[in-house]
Amino acid sequence: MKMEHYYFSTDQLQRLLDNLLDEGYRCVGPQVRDGAIMYDELSRVEQLPLGVTETQAPGSYSLNRHATQKYFDWANGPQAIKPLLFAPQEKLWQSAQAADGQISFNTAEPELRPVAIIGARACEIAAMKLQDQHFLQQQYSDPFYKSRRDNLLVIAVNCGHPASTCFCHSTGDGPFVEDDEAAADMVLTELEHGFLIAAHTDRGEKILEDLGLDGCHQQHLDESASIRARASIQDKQLPQFDIKSRLLNELDNEAWDSIAETCLSCGNCTSVCPTCFCHSENDVPELDGKSSSHFREWDSCFSQGHSYIHGITIRSNTSQRYRQWLTHKFSTWHDQYGRSGCVGCGRCVTWCPVGIDVIESLAKFGGDAS
Amino acid sequence: MINAQHNPHQPHEAIIVERIDEGADMFSLRLKFSDPKLQDDYEFEPGQFNMLYLYGVGEIAISIVSDPEDSHIIDHTIRIIGRVTRGMANLKTGDRIGLRGSYGRGWPILEAKQKDVIIVTGGLGCAPVVSAINYIEQRRGDYGRLNIVQGVKHSADLIWKSRYDRWRQLPQTRVFLTADVGDALWPWHVGPVTTLFDQMEYDPDNVTVMMCGPEGMMRAACTQLLEKNIASSQLFLSMERNMQCALGHCGHCQYGSKFICKNGPVFSYDEIADLFSVKGF
Ligand SMILES: Cc1cc2nc3c(=O)[nH]c(=O)nc-3n(C[C@H](O)[C@H](O)[C@H](O)COP(=O)(O)OP(=O)(O)OC[C@H]3O[C@@H](n4cnc5c(N)ncnc54)[C@H](O)[C@@H]3O)c2cc1C
Ligand code: SF4
Ligand code: SF4
Ligand code: FES
Numbered sequence: 148m149k150m151e152h153y154y155f156s157t158d159q160l161q162r163l164l165d166n167l168l169d170e171g172y173r174c175v176g177p178q179v180r181d182g183a184i185m186y187d188e189l190s191r192v193e194q195l196p197l198g199v200t201e202t203q204a205p206g207s208y209s210l211n212r213h214a215t216q217k218y219f220d221w222a223n224g225p226q227a228i229k230p231l232l233f234a235p236q237e238k239l240w241q242s243a244q245a246a247d248g249q250i251s252f253n254t255a256e257p258e259l260r261p262v263a264i265i266g267a268r269a270c271e272i273a274a275m276k277l278q279d280q281h282f283l284q285q286q287y288s289d290p291f292y293k294s295r296r297d298n299l300l301v302i303a304v305n306c307g308h309p310a311s312t313c314f315c316h317s318t319g320d321g322p323f324v325e326d327d328e329a330a331a332d333m334v335l336t337e338l339e340h341g342f343l344i345a346a347h348t349d350r351g352e353k354i355l356e357d358l359g360l361d362g363c364h365q366q367h368l369d370e371s372a373s374i375r376a377r378a379s380i381q382d383k384q385l386p387q388f389d390i391k392s393r394l395l396n397e398l399d400n401e402a403w404d405s406i407a408e409t410c411l412s413c414g415n416c417t418s419v420c421p422t423c424f425c426h427s428e429n430d431v432p433e434l435d436g437k438s439s440s441h442f443r444e445w446d447s448c449f450s451q452g453h454s455y456i457h458g459i460t461i462r463s464n465t466s467q468r469y470r471q472w473l474t475h476k477f478s479t480w481h482d483q484y485g486r487s488g489c490v491g492c493g494r495c496v497t498w499c500p501v502g503i504d505v506i507e508s509l510a511k512f513g514g515d516a517s
Numbered sequence: 518m519i520n521a522q523h524n525p526h527q528p529h530e531a532i533i534v535e536r537i538d539e540g541a542d543m544f545s546l547r548l549k550f551s552d553p554k555l556q557d558d559y560e561f562e563p564g565q566f567n568m569l570y571l572y573g574v575g576e577i578a579i580s581i582v583s584d585p586e587d588s589h590i591i592d593h594t595i596r597i598i599g600r601v602t603r604g605m606a607n608l609k610t611g612d613r614i615g616l617r618g619s620y621g622r623g624w625p626i627l628e629a630k631q632k633d634v635i636i637v638t639g640g641l642g643c644a645p646v647v648s649a650i651n652y653i654e655q656r657r658g659d660y661g662r663l664n665i666v667q668g669v670k671h672s673a674d675l676i677w678k679s680r681y682d683r684w685r686q687l688p689q690t691r692v693f694l695t696a697d698v699g700d701a702l703w704p705w706h707v708g709p710v711t712t713l714f715d716q717m718e719y720d721p722d723n724v725t726v727m728m729c730g731p732e733g734m735m736r737a738a739c740t741q742l743l744e745k746n747i748a749s750s751q752l753f754l755s756m757e758r759n760m761q762c763a764l765g766h767c768g769h770c771q772y773g774s775k776f777i778c779k780n781g782p783v784f785s786y787d788e789i790a791d792l793f794s795v796k797g798f
Contacts, residue, residue: 240527242615244572249551250613254524286779287525287764398795425768428761432573439573441526443767453769456759457598467797475771482774 153360154367155335155342160192160218166357167263172300175231176265177224182210184224186231189265196221203310203493206502219266219337222310223492227271227421228264232295233278236444239291239428243438257291263300269321270313270492272303272331274421279330280484281424300350303331307374312493314383314506320490322378336371343371383493383506388513391487394478398470402511407466409501414447416495416505417472422480422488425453448472473508525764528570528615529555534590536610542597544606547583547590548616561585563648564623564727564755564783568763569593569605570615577601578760578778580644581619584655591616594644620763621782624649624753629725633661635717637710637738639668639730645755645782646729654687661724663690664717668697668710668734691718710734711741721746727783729755736793739786752786772798 155163167174168190176189179196189195200213200221213220240254267275282292306315306322315321324334332351336343343363346352417423427446432439446453448471454461462468480488489505496504530551537545546569550556561567561581570576583592597606608614626649634653638646653660665684685692693713695706706713726742728735735754742752756777761767763778770777773792775784792798 240524242528242570242572244613248611248613250530250572250615252527252529252615254527282766285765287766289764289766290523290525395791424766426761427767427769428576430570430573430575441576443526443762446767446769448768452759454759456757461758462797464797470797474773479771479774483776 150345150347152343152345152363152368152371153355153358154363155344155358155360157218157341159358159360160195160342163354163358164190164192164265166354167300170261170354172261172263174263174265177219177221179210183208184210184221186224186226186264186266192218195219195266200308201310203312203497204502205312205496205504206499208497215339217307217337219304219335220308222306222308222313223268223270223494225419225494225498227419227492227494228267228275228299228301229271229278229421231262231264231299232275232292233282233424233426233445234291234295236442237291239441239443241438241440254290257294259294259298261298261300262295263302265302265304267301267303267331268306268492269303269324270315270490271421272301272324272326273315273318273320273490274492275301276328276330277422277484277486277488277490278424300354301331301333302351303334305334305336305371305375306378307337309378309381310493310497311382312496312504313491314381314385314493315491316379316381317384318487318489318491322381323375336374338367338370338374341367343367385491385506386510386513390509390512391478391481393512393514394474394509397512397514398474400512402508403466403470406469406503406508406511407464410465410469410503411501412449412465412468413500414449415498415500416503417447417449418445419494419498420476421492421494422476422490423447427452448475469508473505476505477509525617526762528568528576528617531591531614531616533608533610533612533614536608536612539594543594544597545582545592545594546605546608546614547592548614549590550616551613557588559588559591559619561591561619562623563626563652564645565619565621566645566763566782567591567593567616567618567620568760569595570617571601571604571608572613572615574604575601576615576761577605578620578763580648580755582644582648582651584651594647618763621778622780624727624755624783625725626652629727630659631661631723633663633719633724635664635666635719635724635726635742637666637668637726637728637730637735639710639734643729643755646727649727650684654684657687657690661689661720662718663687664693664719665690666693666695666710666713666717668695668730691716693717709737711737714738714741714745724751726752727755728753729757732793739793743786749786749790753783754786754789755782756784756789757782 174189178187195218282289303324329347332348346355425446426443428443449468476488531548535547566580568576579593758770765776765779
C-alpha cells in the first residue's frame, strides 16, 4: 500500500475519536494515572496528557510539565500493547462434572468488541509483531490472542521524545514506526502544530477517508524528518560485539553472579517487557462446587516455580535466572524467531526497583572480543 | 468462534477403561476418548506425550506407552509424586479424565529398524523408553540386537521385575539391571549404569541409543558411548522440563532455543550438546 501522508490539525483529533467511537470501537489511549502515563479508556482529547512529559532513568520514572503544548511528547510508560492482546489473566476453558462422573468442557467466547489503541510506539509495534509470531504463527495458534488481535486497530504515534533509557534506534525498532508488514493501521507524527497521518492498512485508509483530510505540504514532511533525526540520537545503544554468540560462550562468566548480587529476582523486568510471553496455568474450582475454570496467568522466568520439576528447581538461584532471561532475550530468541527478543524500549531498565540496566549487563560480556 | 476444534487448550473427556496398580507409588491408566470419532482419529508415535487433566486440580504431561498401531486404547503409567498425580491415583476404572494430545516429537523408531538398539534408563519407571521397548517387542524381527540397561538408586526401587524378565526372554535381547546401592537379595550388578556398557553387544556404526532418566546419568552415559565411537547423531535423549501448555506458548519448557514440548521431548545429542553440560537451563 502506498503510504500517503496527510495533514491533520490538532482540533480534528476529537473528530477522529468520535468517528472511531461511532463505528463501535472502544478507544484506549495514554493518560496520567498514578504518576505514570498509562493506557486507559479514552473518549475525549482532554484526557490525553497534553503538555506532560516524563524523565526516566534506571530504576526511576517521573512526570513533568512541558513548555510545549503537545499530546504525545513523552516516551513509553510501563504498559505496552501486550496486555490488550495477551491478557494478564485469561480463562482458557471451563469444566463441569455431573453426578454420574461425566466431565464436560467448554470455552467461553472472548469479548469481540473492536478496540482502537491510540498512541502506541514503534517499540510496541515491533514487540507486537514478535508476539504475533509466537502466539499466531507457530504450530498452534492461540484463539484468544487471535480474536483480540483481529479486533485491534492500532494507531501508532512516532516518538519525538525518547527517554534516556530508550535504545530502539540501535535495535532497529524506532523511534519512528518501520512497518513493512503493516502491523499498525495508521501512524501519526506530532508536529509543532498539528499532525502528519498516514494509513498502512485498508482499515486505516477507510478511517482516514472519512476524515476528508488535505494532503500535506513539504514543510510538514521536512519537520517530521528533523523530528526523526533528533529522536534517533540516543545515548543508549547496544554494545557493538556479537551479542548473540558471545553470551552463549560466557555461560560461566562470573559477571552473572555479580549481577545477581543486586537483582531481587522480582520479575518486574519481565512483566513490563512487551515481548515476554511466559505464563502459567492453573485450575480454580468454582464456588458452586460443580465446575472448575482453567486460567492462564503471566509468569516470569524469575519465579521460583517457573523451572520446577518434581522436587528440583532447575534454576534455583538468581544468577541462573538472570542468565536465562538475558540469553533468551538476546541469544536464543534469534533461533526461535529470527531476531533478538529485545525491541529497545528500556522498560526493564526504568522499572527495575534496583536500577539494573540491561545495556550495562550486556557490556559485562564484551570482554576482549569487543 | 472459539470451540473445542479451535481451542487447542481445551481437553476432551476420556474414560478409564482399566486402572492397574503397579506397586506402591505407580499406577497405569488405560484410556479411551468418550467420543469414538476422537478415538478413531487419534494418532501418536512412541516417545510422544499427552496432557492429562484431573478434574478440578490440573493438567500434567504423561508419555504414551501403548502401541501406535493399536488405536483402540491409550496407555499411561504414572508415578505418584505431587498434587495432580496423587489425585489421579485415586481414580478407578470407569472414572473420567480430561485428555489432549498427542504432543511433541518421539523416538526415531522407524529409522532405527534393522539396527542394533541400546536403551538406557535411570531412576524409576522411565515411561518414555518403555514405549520404545514395547514397540520393538511387538516387531522383534525388524530390529537388531537389543540391549536394555536400567539403573535405579536403590535395589528396592526396581519396579516391574516381571517386565524385565519378559524382555530378557526375547530373541537377541540382553537386559542389564544395576542399583547404585544393592542389598542381600539383589542378584544383579551394583554401580552406575555406565559400568555395564562393556557387556553390551552392538555394532557402533549401526546402532541407535535411546535414553531417559536423570540428566546426570544421561550425561555420563553419553560421554561413555561417544568414547565407544557411537555417533552423537545416534544418541537420543528424552528431556523433561516443567510443562504448562504443551503448545509451545507458555515458555516453561524452554531449553535454550528449544521448546521441549514441541521440538522434543526427544532430541539427538547433537541438538542439545551445547547446553547439556551446563547447569541451570
Ligand atoms: C514429556 C514428559 C513426559 C512425562 N511422562 C511421564 C510419564 O509417563 N509418567 C510419569 O509418571 N510422569 C511423567 N512425566 C512427569 C510428570 O509430568 C510429572 O511427574 C507431573 O507433572 C507431576 O505433577 P504433580 O502435580 O503430581 O507434581 P507436583 O510436584 O505437585 O508438581 C506441580 C506442577 O509442576 C509441574 N511439574 C512438576 N514436575 C514436572 C515434570 N517432571 N515435568 C513437567 N511438569 C512438571 C506440573 O505442572 C505439576 O502439576 C513426564 C514429563 C514430561 C515433561
Ligand atoms: S528486554 Fe528490556 S528494553 Fe528490551 S524489549 Fe524487553 S523491556 Fe524493552
Ligand atoms: S523465559 Fe524469561 S525472558 Fe524468556 S519470555 Fe519467558 S519470562 Fe521472558
Ligand atoms: S509446555 Fe508450554 S511452551 Fe512447552
